[in-house]
Amino acid sequence: MSSVNTTIQLITRSQAEKQAAQLVGTPGRAQESCDEDLAKGPWEFDLAEALAGTPGYGPGASNEDTAPPATPVQGQLPQEYKDASDADLKSRIVAAKAELGERVVVLGHFYQRDEVLEFADFVGDSFQLANAAKNRSEAEAIVFCGVHFMAETADMLSGAHQSVILPNLAAGCSMADMADLPSVEACWAELAALYGTEPDDDGRVPVIPVTYMNSSAALKAFCGEHGGIVCTSSNAATVLEWAYERGQRVLFFPDQHLGRNTAKAMGIPVEHMPLWNPRLPLGGNSAHAMDEAQVILWQGFCSVHKRFTVAQIEQARIDFPGVRVVVHPECPMEVVDAADEAGSTDYILKAIQGAPDGSTFAIGTEINMVNRLAAQYPQHTIFCLDPVICPCSTMYRIHPGYLAWVLEGLLRGEVLNQITVPEANAVNSRVALERMLAAKPRQARAVAPQ
Secondary structure, rough: OOOHHHHHHHHHHHHHHHHHHHHOOOOOOOOOOHHHHHHOOOOHHHHHHHHHHHOOOOOOOOOOOOOOOOOOOOOOOOHHHHHOOOHHHHHHHHHHHHHHHHEEEEEEEEEOOOHHHHOOEEEEHHHHHHHHHHOOOOOOOOEEEHHHHHHHHHHHHHHHHHHHHHEOOOOHHHHHOOHHHHHHHHHHHHHHHOOOOOOOOOEEEEEEEEEEEEOHHHHHHHHHOOOOEEEEEHHHHHHHHHHHHHEEEEEOOOOOHHEEEEEEHOOOHHHHHEEEEOHHHHOOHHHHHHHOOOOOEEOOOOOOOOHOOOHHHHHHHOOOOOOOEEEOOOOOOOHHHHHOOEOOOOHHHHHHHHOOOOOEEEEEEEEHHHHHOOOOOOOOEEEEOOOOOOOOHHHHHOOHHHHHHHHHHHOOOOOEEEEEHHHHHHHHHHHHHHHHHOOOOOOOOOOOOO
């Protein structure tokens, strides 16, 4: 099976119709790309953003996603890397890694394109990669093939002698940008005025802040400073239980869907989960709704997982009777409710690994991971719920050309694209992250169809 990148290239050349079956693995389920510009080199968008003076998330991003002015932008990649063939880039990366040896470790997220991930020393979700960064103390440099907030986390958890590198600075996260420190601080002040700050008779404070890993170091520091914690999709339920032992209610940001789906699975009524709009007083809620609140959900979402729909699940069940539908908990609640199961990327992987041969899976998560799973487990039929190929637009901005560039920079003694979190943020962020790492994920709950 060809990679997502190869498939997009072929789609762009109008070859998808006759080749979709063998490229994607399931006839008729993926014959178009959400944006033909995905076939271009990411450096074309680095240049366009630099010329316009406006950062962006790249082709394939939702029209609803507007990058804040402070979003990092990538300088120009040297021409030799733009002009290099795939084979040349591969040989240069292999040679650089061989010469650098244990001085460098390459970490890769499940959603990364195959052409980059093949060079990763460790592949995982954000929770696993955070642990990997913490435990690779022998490496002088950690090259993080993920997105900006992941590299920030690696910098905070790694040693002072280590440098963390993000191959393309424009690899950000629109969800992470949906919650910023001033907005969260303003929300916190409103909640303090509403609920007070004194603990109840059981010693539980009025509100515990919980930030998803997909957030800036500044927000992780906010949680550390205010008695809160970080969570990932792997350990969100464990983290919420931790929070309720210490607080009467939770402020959960930036992803409303992960918060809602996790809390609902724990038995918390949806009507006790008001959605907080940072542009409105009391987040756009009534005083009564806030009095009843158990989880206050920030108005954020993942553009990739927002693409999945109940209609796609219904169509999958028509096309493949007996299909097992597994989705990521960043999907909207109605999609999670309609699926057979919901869980993190690691949960999805383990579900496929443990299934009897001949199983059929419809997966609701990022297409690079789904495509890779279909190739790795040919004994199953595995396809993405969304019939349109649309990878994570920011993760996709890391290309082998950037990886070769930063690795060869290390050979010359240059640390390119280093990610450094100011110590003022890092101190409190580490507090929240260490709490997260101590909250070991348990087996994810299956979500029954409703």
